[in-house]
Amino acid sequence: MGSIEELPDGTMKNILEQETLKWVFVGGKGGVGKTTCSSILAILLARVRSSVLVISTDPAHNLSDAFQQKFTKTPTLVNGFSNLYAMEVDPNVENEDPLGSDDMDGFFSDLANAIPGIDEAMSFAEMLKLVQTMDYSVILFDTAPTGHTLRLLQFPATLEKGLAKIMSLKSKFGGMLNQMTRLFGVSDEFAEDAILGRLEGMKDVIEQVNKQFKDPDLTTFICVCIPEFLSLYETERLVQELTKFEIDTHNIIINQVIFDEEAVESKLLKARMRMQQKYLDQFYMLYDDFHITKLPLLPQEVCGVQALQEFSRHFISPYRSSLDRGSVEEVELRVSILKERLKDAEAELEKARKGKQKI
Ligand SMILES: Nc1ncnc2c1ncn2[C@@H]1O[C@H](COP(=O)(O)OP(=O)(O)OP(=O)(O)O)[C@@H](O)[C@H]1O
Numbered sequence: 001m002g003s004i005e006e007l008p009d010g011t012m013k014n015i016l017e018q019e020t021l022k023w024v025f026v027g028g029k030g031g032v033g034k035t036t037c038s039s040i041l042a043i044l045l046a047r048v049r050s051s052v053l054v055i056s057t058d059p060a061h062n063l064s065d066a067f068q069q070k071f072t073k074t075p076t077l078v079n080g081f082s083n084l085y086a087m088e089v090d091p092n093v094e095n096e097d098p099l100g101s102d103d104m105d106g107f108f109s110d111l112a113n114a115i116p117g118i119d120e121a122m123s124f125a126e127m128l129k130l131v132q133t134m135d136y137s138v139i140l141f142d143t144a145p146t147g148h149t150l151r152l153l154q155f156p157a158t159l160e161k162g163l164a165k166i167m168s169l170k171s172k173f174g175g176m177l178n179q180m181t182r183l184f185g186v187s188d189e190f191a192e193d194a195i196l197g198r199l200e201g202m203k204d205v206i207e208q209v210n211k212q213f214k215d216p217d218l219t220t221f222i223c224v225c226i227p228e229f230l231s232l233y234e235t236e237r238l239v240q241e242l243t244k245f246e247i248d249t250h251n252i253i254i255n256q257v258i259f260d261e262e263a264v265e266s267k268l269l270k271a272r273m274r275m276q277q278k279y280l281d282q283f284y285m286l287y288d289d290f291h292i293t294k295l296p297l298l299p300q301e302v303c304g305v306q307a308l309q310e311f312s313r314h315f316i317s318p319y320r321s322s323l324d325r326g327s328v329e330e331v332e333l334r335v336s337i338l339k340e341r342l343k344d345a346e347a348e349l350e351k352a353r354k355g356k357q358k359i
């Protein structure tokens with residue numbers, strides 16, 4: 001077994017120090033602490049970068065809750081900062097119709113709309129185009145729960161495919177399309193050229209973004225989770241999907257960990273802690289090449305800049321047990337955890353033996 005020294009450092013310092021990073025995605029299952037972590041990371045990045053934008057793409061926005069300040073779909077300076085901006089966009093709602101609804105009547109709009117996800121993809125691309133021109137030093141995405149996030153990351157590919165399809169149709173049936181749009185009552189005979197022009201213009205942005213998202217110098221994905229079975233499972237799925245899309249990921253935040261000073265007194269917490277320890281071990285085993293940052297479960301919510309700032313220290317220095325190593329309490333706790341795990345292992349062995357006998 002490798003020694004602790006060989007594991008990547010258990011903090012988020014690597015993200016703060018990677019000066020080339022331009023896009024940072026924060027994602028994971030519902031309610032695990034994505035918004036809290038993005039907000040804290042944004043605050044920490046604002047200390048070392050010239051300008052930071054944090055964007056929520058979750059329809060149930062909660063950056064506003066975390067910072068206790070109302071945000072809209074245009075970047076707004078976060079109170080108390082001079083270089084930290086936040087915005088909330090809804091990928092499901094047609095903000096302003098990115099294709100231009102006037103131009104989109106009739107046959108051609110049906111054609112464009114027949115490509116699944118193109119509307120959403122176009123709004124996302126428009127948003128990326130917008131934020132790219134704004135020249136932020138780093139852009140953080142507080143994403144919606146897992147499934148949605150991955151769809152978002154596929155948008156550039158969706159769009160590229162859709163565009164290719166439209167372009168090939170256009171070159172094949174260009175003349176006919178022109179006649180048909182006129183036939184179906186589009187008043188401006190150049191309407192579809194206008195749309196095509198727009199789509200083509202978008203293509204550059206998309207190609208660029210697609211390339212950037214796949215460049216580990218520019219983009220990384222941070223997985224947030226909690227030490228429980230479902231979350232471990234979901235994290236593995238997420239990591240696999242990201243690998244498939246060639247999106248870099250090497251940080252995992254495990255939130256809501258019960259630190260041992262909380263557990264010594266309470267039987268319930270001790271039991272929960274044992275359960276968590278089992279999954280923590282598995283996280284460390286599965287992701288030994290990741291930076292794994294543990295965050296404590298607090299008795300209260302993490303709301304407002306002050307609470308976020310206070311909580312941010314766990315991003316920078318790894319947790320050290322408050323119990324002196326070798327003290328009676330610490331040894332007792334370790335023994336009780338080990339006993340419990342031995343019991344589990346014995347039960348598992350017994351089950352395996354029984355299974356074998358049947359065969
Ligand atoms: N370590 C923690 N201890 C106590 N409360 C926490 C902790 N982390 C997050 N919270 C609180 O839990 C709630 C959910 O956290 P958060 O909004 O960050 O999760 P989320 O993953 O963004 O959720 P959603 O999927 O709904 O967007 C918030 O009220 C937050 O303040």
Ligand SMILES: [Mg+2]
Pocket residue numbers: 034035036058062142
């Ligand atoms: Mg959230």
